[in-house]
Amino acid sequence: MSTPSPVLPWVAYGVCAVVWGSTYFGIALALESFPPNGMVAVRFSVAALLCLGLGRLRKEPLPSRRELPHLALVGLLLLGICNALVVWSETRLGSGVAAVLAALTPAWFGIFTAREEPLGARGWTGTALGLAGVTLLAAPWSQKGIDLGGVGALLLASALWAVGTLHHRRHVTGGGALTNSGLEMLAAAVYGVVLAPFTGGFTSGPVTTKALLAVGYLALFGSCIAYTAHLYVSRVWSPVRAGSYAYLNPVIAVVLGTAILGEAFDARMALGMAVILAGVALVQYRSRVA
Secondary structure, eight states: OOOOOSSHHHHHHHHHHHHHHHHHHHHHHHTTTOOHHHHHHHHHHHHHHHHHHHHHHTTOOOOOGGGHHHHHHHIIIIIIIIHHHHHHHTTTSOHHHHHHHHTTHHHHHHHHTTTTSOOHHHHHHHHHHHHHHHHHHHOGGGSOSOOHHHHHHHHHHHHHHHHHHHHHHHHOOSSOHHHHHHHHHHHHHHHHHHHGGGTTOSOSSOOOHHHHHHHHHIIIIIIIIHHHHHHHHHHHSOHHHHHTHHHHHHHHHHHHHHHHHOOOOOHHHHHHHHHHHHHHHHHHHHHHHO
16 A cells, blocks of 8 residues: 655645635636626536546546435535635625634634544644734724624634534545545535525626636636645644645735735735744644644
8 A cells, every 4th residue: 555645735735725815806706797606506517527527537436325415415515505605705795804704714623623633732822823813914903894794604604614524524435536526516516506596596797708717717726626635635634734724815815916916015914924824833733743
């Protein structure tokens, strides 16, 4: 039996941090033409076909029949409900508030696995530092009129993301990575197709080239590549260690905004990034020595 590569989990972790750090922008562009559940239906229909097709080309093993309901449940929670909640929240909240609340995911992992895999002082300190850094980076206090509905949606989405990820980790052990991702995306696509006609339709206006390209990017990079990487790293690392990518997502978003869009960058944001990186480093170090 070959020894698993120690580098591959880091590559997968980096993909989650970088790609998902750019998807907030992609969702904002796609909202120009697609409402939340319509976006879920289109995005994951395309992504499911890509992943399942690639899985068959690679002749990946299929999951057992016993695992199919678990894959469907995880797809419904993570890719259907969570994505719809995040997209909907972005119609009511500024990106700073959204980034802070989405970054609660590692804390939820810590809470839900406290009995099985206690974090200890170092792990909780790193988790708190990461959240504090995201708060400093995003500065939600500078945004007026915070919508409580949007806040509640993101809190629910981050908690359900942790629940679904842990369920997959505990109940799905067979099947190939792309095949499992494709089946979960298929469940999300069905969810979107069923609900879209009753919640704003599949499109909210003329489908622009910009919105269509954004959905294509979300399907290929945000779903096929990053989500498959997420399932892999969540299996080989502890949940909190793997989930700490959520602290890096807003860092990537700020870097891309500054480099590509010429957005402002100041000392507060630099300090926030430094605090985030310190928190992630502490969680990673704690996980390696635990």
